[in-house]
Amino acid sequence: MSAGAGGGEREESGISGWIDSRFPVISAFRGQYIRFPMPRNLNALWTVGAMLTVVLLLMLATGITLAMNFTPTAAEAFASVEAIERRLPGGWLIRAMHMTGASLFLAALYVHLWRGLYYASYKKPREILWLFGMVLLALVMVTAFAGYVLPWGQMSYWGADVAGKAIGAVPWAGPVTERLFLGGDRPGDVTLHHLFILHFVLAFVVLGVVGLHVAALHYTGSNSPDGEVREPERTLPFHPYFTIKDGLGVAVFALIFALVLFFLPGLITEPENFRPANPLHTPANIEPEWYFLPFYAILQAVPSKFGGLVASAGAIAVLFAVPWLDRSPVRAPRLRPVYRVAMLCLPVAFMLLGLAGKHHVQGGWLYVAQLATLYYFVHFLVLMPVVSRRETMTFRGQV
Structure with missing residues (x-):
């Protein structure tokens, strides 16, 4: 309840x-989504x-519709996807929205992650907030991979096979884990069933997180x-100022979504995956989907298969430690010139890894990767702790 003009609580009337x-x-709701103070800058x-x-809500709605018409068996998965697109009313649009949503969701998530890094949104007292975000990133990546395998096209099948071999490279537990993941020596019914359940359940886990x-x-x-903002005069209520701003951002994003969905579907689809799986x-x-290419490049850039797997997983794990x-x-x-330059170089390195992964880390792309x-x-x-220590010493000297 908010304070009234006389300083007391304003009483609601009616229902x-x-x-x-x-x-x-x-x-x-009013306190958290209408009057909630937000920094004005x-x-x-x-x-x-x-x-x-x-996009998450759209993915859930389209995903539930697809799941009700999908058959998670190696013999019928590809045919059921074709039936969704050709026989289910609006099925082609529902699947296209789901596929486009997956790609653009990961793209927006990477931008959101970079913004958090650039503006140090992980610092005290937001460590738990950051960790929830990193858990979300890991969950979304697992969910996206599981969803990529489900259509059971050529790239889906061989993607599952490559993932199984990567898991098998782990010493001692790897071979057993690979057999549990695949349900045998190669991808099949059990693999598809595992990933279907994982994809469906994790979607709601993501929503909860x-x-x-x-x-x-x-x-x-x-x-x-500008960092921490606590002064009331430097804040504005969430509504209407930021609901309008968010609404405009969502509208622009919807236009990009429609552009990719209707005019540039080749950006997010793999022609080879429109062929049924052939062992x-x-x-x-x-190659994986574009949003996994940087991690695929890290995997391929390291000579050792197990070392590449550790480095690829470590690229995600290191993000959990950023607050420390x-x-x-x-x-x-703006007060951290060295860190700012380093943060601008980070997405360049990430995009170069994606390009190297697209070129299968061959030739000169190996050195780039x-x-x-x-x-x-x-x-x-190295850079983050060193710059942090120097800035801390400078800050204490000024104080």
Whole structure:
């Protein structure tokens, strides 16, 4: 409940007042989503969270529809996908929206992650908020991989086969884990059944963790381009100022979504996957979806298969440690010139890894992948702690 003009609590009347006096959901909503104070200098990067929320809901709606018409067996999975597209009313559109949503969701998630890194949104008291975000990233990547295998096309089948071999490279437990994952020596019915259940269940787990992520955000408050903002005069209520801003961001994102969906579907589809899985014919170029290409490049850049697997997984794991790698008291990137340059180099290295993965890390791309991998880990494990320590010493000297 909000304070009235006289300083007391404003009483609700009618049905809403009756409900709120017994179950204060209306006043809680107003406090958290209408009057919730937000820093007034938030830029367009803070609208990406709203885009992710809308796309997640779209993915859940289309995914449930697809799941009700999908047959998770090796013999019928591909045919059931074709039946969805050709016989289910609007089925082609539902599947296209789901596929487009998966790609653009990961794209927006990477932008959201970079914004958090650039503006140091992981610093005290937001460590738990950051960890929830990293758990979301890991869950979304597993969910996306499982969904990629389900159509049981050529790339889906061989993607599952490559993933199984990568798991098998782990010493001691690898071979057993690979057999559990595949349900045998090669991908088949059991593999498809495992991934179908995993994909469906994790979608709702993701939704639950998003709720925890948002709850943690509302508890700690939002970060800003200038760092911590606590003064009331530097904040604005979430509605109408930021609902309008988020609405505009979602509208622009919807236009991009429609452009890719209707005019540029080749950006997010793999022609080889429109052929049914054939265990006897290996595609010439086996590669993951674009959002996994940087990690695929890291995997290929390391000579050892197990070492590449550790490095690829470590590229995600190191993000969980960021709040403890960067101990600098300085938050605003404009006050951190060295860190700002390093943060601008990070997405360049990430994109170079993606290009190297697209070219299968062959020829000169091998050296590009190795250099980009080296910078990626140096950024987090060397630059971030060193710059943090120097900034801390400077800050204490000024105080």
